[in-house]
Amino acid sequence: MTIRNTANRFTGRTALVTGAGSGIGRTTALAFAAEGAHVVVAGRRREPLDETVRLIEAQGGKALAVTADVARAADVQALVDAAVDRFGSLDVAVNNAGVFRGGEPLAELSEDDWHTQLDINVTGVFLALQAEIRQMRTQPAGGAIVNIASTFGVHSRHPGAAAYAATKAAVSVLTRGAALDHIRDGVRINAVSPGATDTPMSLDAGETEADRAERVRAELPLGRISATDEVAAAVLYLASDAAASMVGTDLVVDSGATA
Ligand SMILES: NC(=O)c1ccc[n+]([C@@H]2O[C@H](COP(=O)([O-])OP(=O)(O)OC[C@H]3O[C@@H](n4cnc5c(N)ncnc54)[C@H](OP(=O)(O)O)[C@@H]3O)[C@@H](O)[C@H]2O)c1
Numbered sequence: 606m607t608i609r610n611t612a613n614r615f616t617g618r619t620a621l622v623t624g625a626g627s628g629i630g631r632t633t634a635l636a637f638a639a640e641g642a643h644v645v646v647a648g649r650r651r652e653p654l655d656e657t658v659r660l661i662e663a664q665g666g667k668a669l670a671v672t673a674d675v676a677r678a679a680d681v682q683a684l685v686d687a688a689v690d691r692f693g694s695l696d697v698a699v700n701n702a703g704v705f706r707g708g709e710p711l712a713e714l715s716e717d718d719w720h721t722q723l724d725i726n727v728t729g730v731f732l733a734l735q736a737e738i739r740q741m742r743t744q745p746a747g748g749a750i751v752n753i754a755s756t757f758g759v760h761s762r763h764p765g766a767a768a769y770a771a772t773k774a775a776v777s778v779l780t781r782g783a784a785l786d787h788i789r790d791g792v793r794i795n796a797v798s799p800g801a802t803d804t805p806m807s808l809d810a811g812e813t814e815a816d817r818a819e820r821v822r823a824e825l826p827l828g829r830i831s832a833t834d835e836v837a838a839a840v841l842y843l844a845s846d847a848a849a850s851m852v853g854t855d856l857v858v859d860s861g862a863t864a
Pocket residue numbers: 623624625626627628629630647648649650651653673674675676701702703704705725729753754755756798799800801802803804805806807
């Protein structure tokens with residue numbers, strides 16, 4: 606038996622993170638860079654991506670910012686091409702970009718909000734998977750993909766989130782099917798389902814961070830939401846060689862909400 610040294614698990618590898626200009630995506634990008642990966646950070650807005658690159662370079666890492674809308678196939682293909690052109694391979698991809706629209710009962714949700722969530726949360730993950738798998742299966746070492754779903758999908762229930770939950774359930778199920786289709790191509794695909802995590806997305810309408818802390822003290826078994834680095838730790842584990850036999854799983858990080 607060999608016990609792996611888990612420091613610098615990604616030295617010399619290229620990791621792509623979508624939605625890396627903020628929140629869980631930025632922390633995940635920083636975590637990959639801290640363990641030696643060359644990181645490609647993507648999102649629609651340039652400035653937040655440049656800031657993520659600056660933070661990575663400040664800790665001695667290498668990163669490339671690429672603006673891309675994951676709902677557009679041409680953008681996603683150009684993103685994968687840019688990663689390979691710059692760093693030579695695509696070893697890890699984290700499909701994290703996502704949006705929440707809702708709060709109101711389903712009958713009041715606008716058709717625009719429905720389509721926006723489907724386009725980004727579901728079609729965006731589908732298009733990214735296709736471009737990433739097509740690259741990774743050409744590489745001798747294959748690759749690992751982690752999709753960011755949510756406990757709101759298949760794991761739990763929340764009023765005012767029916768459409769968002771449907772998109773995140775789709776991410777969990779798409780993960781499982783894609784994993785089965787492509788593990789023999791050397792591409793290992795899993796998901797992480799965060800519960801409430803420390804970004805503005807977990808604030809209820811009109812709520813401050815202090816209000817949220819008070820609410821979750823009673824609501825969550827742990828008494829607090831997850832930090833973004835706690836979600837990133839699960840992502841890095843699934844992307845690492847230590848998780849070689851994790852295929853199509855959906856790892857929940859939720860302060861005990863679904864325990
Ligand atoms: N925070 C939570 O409590 C929680 C819980 C469960 C799951 N999640 C999931 O975790 C992921 C990250 O969320 P977060 O909380 O970190 O929120 P966030 O800070 O709003 O991050 C979302 C990121 O996705 C990017 N993005 C949105 N639409 C995009 C598109 N069409 N193409 C490319 N990038 C796009 C955004 O940048 P641009 O606007 O510049 O594109 C943004 O940087 C999401 O998938 C979310 O559903 C979050």
